[in-house]
Amino acid sequence: MAAEPLLRALARMRGLMLDDTVLVRAVASGRQRGQETKFKRVELRYVDLKAGRHLQVTAYDDTQAHTSNHAGDAARDAVDDLLDQPFANWHVETTTEQHQIRVTKKLEAMVHTSAREAEVEAERGHDKPKQRLLPEDDPVLVALGISDAQGRIKPTRQAKYRQVEEFLRLLDASITDAVAKGALRKATADEPLRIVDLGCGNAYLTFAAHRYLSHVRGLPVHLTGVDVKQQSATHNSGVAEGLGISDETDFVVGSIAGASLERRPDVVLALHACDTATDEALARALDWEAALVLAAPCCHHDISAQLRRNPTPAPYSMLTRHGILRERFADTLTDALRASILRVLGYKVDVVEFVESQHTPRNTLLRAVRAGGRVKGGSVRKEYDDLTETWGVRPKLADLVGV
Template identity: 70%
Template sequence: MGDELDRLRSSVLDADGLVRALATGRRKGRPAPVVGGREVRRVELRVVDLKAGRHLQVVSYDATQAHTTNHRLGEDAEAAVDALLAQPFANWHVDTTAETLQLRVTKKGVPLLHTSGRAGTVEVSREHDRAKDRLLPEDDPVLVALGISDAHGRVKPTRQAKYRQVEEFLRLLDASLGEAIAQGQVRTPDAGDPLRIVDLGCGNAYLTFAAHAFLSRRLPVRMTGVDVKQQSADHNSRVAASLGIDADFVVGSIADAQLDRAPDVVLALHACDTATDDALDRAVGWGASLVLAAPCCHHDIAAQLRTAEAPEPYAMLTRHGILRERFADTLTDALRASLLRREGYRVDVVEFVESAHTPRNTLIRAVRTGAPGADAAREYDDLLATWGVRPRLGELLDRA
């Protein structure tokens, strides 16, 4: 992968042009990337001005915290970048003042590099002790309007968890959407035909508005929120009007809501129990290019496991209530992932926010490829035969 990595390396080490570089994920069949002796989930790089001169700052994130190191430009910075490029990261996203580079390593180890130019000028901050690198700063009008931040633009102490959830969601959305557009799996929108995103079960639309505020800086987007409560739609419409956001809010259930046009991206975050299945079914029916779903509760399969006879030698997985509930979570989402693969999506299941902040921290990310995953149907049928359950999503997709 010489030429692609050389191009990426050159952009990361361009001290005058680098805005930010981000490495995430791990390659198929490879161990987690290791930085400083710790397994990490992502690494961010930027150039900072210190008293000792200009340095390349590397912030690596493990399961619990961030770790920062600074490397003097020149041989030290080059060695640090080379060490990171040698790690099995699956994705690199590099923003410079002139262009954006996105590199994805396929399952077969093939690097795919996409570059796109930037329109207009980009302001670059080199301050070392700047505020934390937030996708939505605390004083963003959206956060103030939603009550996450106070009138002085500071996140309220009681809303810190919600703010972390918004930030982590935006990072996942940014990485997933950027990669999918770069690979041609999500269309490139324009002003006449913006990217259409629907948030199913949006509630008070925290993530609907946050996604619009973040994405609209770089892409034309049209947001639609769906919720069964008229009160939510009225509230969200007032917030949108106060912010000058042109968004739609539809009253109806996830299963029955009607949209003028099929969306490109479907979000379903913390839809309870089989409502997540309704959302995934709608996404498949619409042919959505990208789906992000964070399930909440798994009562349906858990109830079925209480009466189903567990196969040997796995009876202990369902004998005790707490183990049965946890296994039901895993089995339900494994079945959902298998079904989405069967329907022509590339699927992975990732951590949404750290479990220290919420137990509802699993996110199903699916990108439409149109090609069913190898053996996906067989894997799904085997799971059904083994555990004797009837997942709601399977019934919905097979009803025709």
């Protein structure tokens, strides 16, 4: 692998990406130090449509994929726009060669080119199925009853499969980003990444997360599921034994607030915990100083009840006059307050769509990455204080963490 000027290396890759006779696939990922890219990952390939051959660009952000097709000048513009983005890695496959480019801190290109053992033919079909993080016949999906014995998703479990896939995309992107920013440590065989799922139930997402991170990404992982029901722990332990991962997972019986763990987790998951159970999960994550927290709240009764008891501040009466609007506003206000408290306590927070709204109305996910210590003043604290004072509410999370 040799270093060369970045612009020269990218210009060479540009020629390959614009050659629809040789390009098999090109992938851009990562970001250069101190830079931001529009998308987390981008894939390029040529497809044959009724209107002729087009360059297909599939760009992935934190939550979903965006696909567009380009021909002629539009294809050149699309490639040039992507080459202008500060991606850290490019992987370009042609019918005869494979090229790897890694951008160094000095903005040079470390280039490795290898010849294929035999020439391959590029797949140009436009109806290529969406890439799945866990294929339908994956053993964990069969063990969980999402797929049948023949490795096909059961018709009644399609929504659950979509939920698993979207969650894994969020988890994958969140871990990658947190590690890149130094917020989350790199896992090793001696110190695996420790993940706890609070209120795991039958642990669909727990097992899926373990399978993807350990078998697809190759990360050493130890995953703990916590649930108040002994039945859940017994069932999940049996599934783990059947999958041969008992040494890498354990299931604890206990409440979210009271469960005892031997080691502090690096990542905390709380997926569809009802009402203030989400607040209890966030409080545990804060107490553990978890590097990464992913919480998908379920119902929101606490703040809604407070809104019913308190007079609505002017000029917002229309937000609470009608029951359905009040409930929806309570959902939004609850999660906004949770995000604000996390920021006060030193986390960088964003709120994203968990799964598409047509699959479930509870589709919000709070993603928090530990960035520093508690904020004692300034705009972050003032934002929270103004919000609670205006609406006359006191979030449960605030009581649990002493904000």
